[in-house]
Amino acid sequence: MKSVVVRSVSKLWGEARAVDDVSFEVEQGTLAVLLGPSGCGKSTTLRMIAGLDEPTSGSIEIAGKDVSGLTGSSRGVAMVFQSYALFPHLTVADNITFGLSVRGTPKPEMAARLDKVAALLGLEPLLRRKPSQLSGGQQQRVALGRALIAEAPVCLLDEPLSNLDAQLRQELRHEIRALQQRLGVTMVYVTHDQTEAMSMADRIILMRGGKIEQNGTPADLYERPANIFTARFIGGAPMSFLDLDDGAGGAVIAGTSSPPLFAGPGKGRVLGLRPEDIAVDDAHKSGLLHATVTGVEYLGAEALVTCALGDRSILARTRGAAAPAIGAQVSLSWHPSAAHVFDAASGKRLTIDSHAATPTPRLHTLHYQGSINA
Amino acid sequence: MQAKRTTKLNIHVQGWLLALPAVILLASFTHIPAVVTVIDSFYSTPRGRVPSVFIGLDQYQAMLADPIFWRAFNNNLLYAVVTVPVAIALALGMALWVNGRIKGRTALRLAFFTPTILPMVAAANIWLFFYTSDYGLLNQIIRAFGFANVNWLGDPATALWSLMAVTIWKEAGFFMIFFLAALQQVPPDLYEAARMENAGRFTVFRRITWPLVMPTTLFVAINALINAFRIVDQVIAMTGGGPNNASTLLLFYIYQVAFSFWDSAYAAALSTVLLLVLGSVALAQFYLLDRKIHYR
DSSP states (O other), X not given: OEEEEEEEEEEEETTEEEEEEEEEEEETTOEEEEEOSTTSSHHHHHHHHHTSSOOSEEEEEETTEEOTTOOGGGGTEEEEXXXXXXXXXXXXXXXXXHHHHHTTOOHXXXXXXXXXXXXXXXXXXXXXXXXXXXXXXHHHXXXXXXXXXXXXXXXXXXXXXXXXXXXXXXXXXXXXXXHHHHHTOEEEEEESOXXXXXXXXXXXXXXXXXXXXXXXXXXHHHHXXXXXXXXXXXXXXXXXXXXXEEOSSSEEETTSOOOOOBSSOOTTEEEEEOGGGEEEEETTSOOSEEEEEEEEEEOSXXXXXXXXXXXXXXXXXEEGGGOOOTTOEEEEEEOGGGOEEEETTTOBBOOSSOOSSSOOHHHHHHHHHHHHHO | OHHHHHHHHHHHHHHHHHHHHHHHHHIIIIIHHHHHHHHHTTBOOOBTTBOOOBOTTHHHHHHHTOHHHHHHHHHHHHHHHHHHHHHHHHHHXXXXXXXXXXXXXXXXXXXXXXXXXXXXXXXXXXXXXXXXTTTOHXXXXXXXXXXXXXXXXXXXXXXXXXXXXXXXXXXXXXXXXXXXXXXXXXXXXXXXXXXHTTOOHHHHIIIIIHHHTHHHHHHXXXXXXXXXXXXXXXHHHHTTTXXXXXXXXXXXXXXXXXXXXXXXXXXXXXXXXXXXXXXXHHHHHHHHHHTTTOOO
């Protein structure tokens, strides 16, 4: 069942299109992340789902009902604000029960629900404190409690972890995801942090400039990025992009003596490779490419190796202990299915070479050839 | 050890030297006169060649038996009890209004603030015109609705209330600025959080806005209270305390006793009482401000 349906929604601030004809659906009981750089329209989209802003055009349905003209609790949504928006003059308990008391919920029921939420979030010892006497993480929990106590079917979170330190962020990430799954609520979660999105989401809706770039599972976005923007945005270390050129046997990497990567033209196409997909070997070993190491970023368990390839550079990931020295000659190789090819002009993904689990025979051969050449 | 003590002493000397200009000004114009006033109130007024003599609490006993003192005191109390809450309510109302997104709110803010810029004597003269019995603005309006003329400042029943109206008119705009500042300190997120719960406007005011501007309200209330006991210029300009002392206030009575009747010792005793009143208001302010009204 669809919990939230956003149907060609646009939001104009004067001339500026903050959100431009956006449509997506969120299944009940799942966590959808609205991801994107700042100013991409993700927060505006969330505010429109909350009912804090009205869309200029388009419609929003929650639990199958058009909710235009309704706000917050009356459309069945609760929200956690980036700043937590806790009432500084009220105790934790009063903050959490604020919505219930506004709606005139009887006292005994209010107390029972408060106990339940406090137990869920571990807030029991803090109930009589004021927000200013809490740490950032505790304030975040209170904000979460205030959203959950309403038992609204949809919970919206606007960058809820952005004001916390890295350690706490990781803890709360797990906690929020676990809560969401345990309570079976639908969550729409806004963030600019792709790690947060990848680790929490059932579905990621990646936005840029008010438009959706890609909507899919985290694995979809990682394995089959629909365009260069998605490819660049998703993934820990940035993907390397190399221009392709027409070669004798097919497309080759421009400016290098690389073997042909696939049949067909290479001009106007871009090859994208994730650092973790590239194997770095000694120069005398077989490989698709030869390159010079120009930089090593040692991170402990792993190292990020920057290699010069003509005037382009390419990033590869190795085990920390196995990182080559700067200036060393190395050979680089990757599995054909790890290669992403995009159209240089539009940035769109091209499906020339199948990235399916089984590489095409031709690619096999080419790979093999490459090895012989080396 | 010796050297250390010397530098410590030096620092104290330096500190006092830096504070000296302020200390001299405060002492010579505030503290010493206050103390001297209290001392003078225990002596009789020197007249001609009769020097003042110590008479203990005689002045205060006379004061307790003085009907005009009680009139002034009660008038002043009523003045405070009425003007302070009304001015605060009006100020907060105006601040809420001009804090909203309305057209021409800068002009509106300025309009509300204008009475504050006017000197009291000028404002008093404007209101004298409003209150004039024949061609006064108020009476013209009243007559248009078919009511009889009211002699606002000449009737003991209305004189004090007419003065109160001027004070409220003049102070509300000033206090509005404080409330406006306080309202703008409230994070807009809080209102959005309340909107998410579909809280009505009155609920939002009662549960969020009012408690959050409470420190400002207290600050304004204390200041308004002190002002209410210090008002003298508009009494002088508008009614002269009359008719039949109906609009006499404490400070005006002190002024009369001291500079019309030249009974300086009795005026000193009256001033001491006023000093006590204002002192206790100030004490209440410190006590309340330090307590839980500050939620941070």
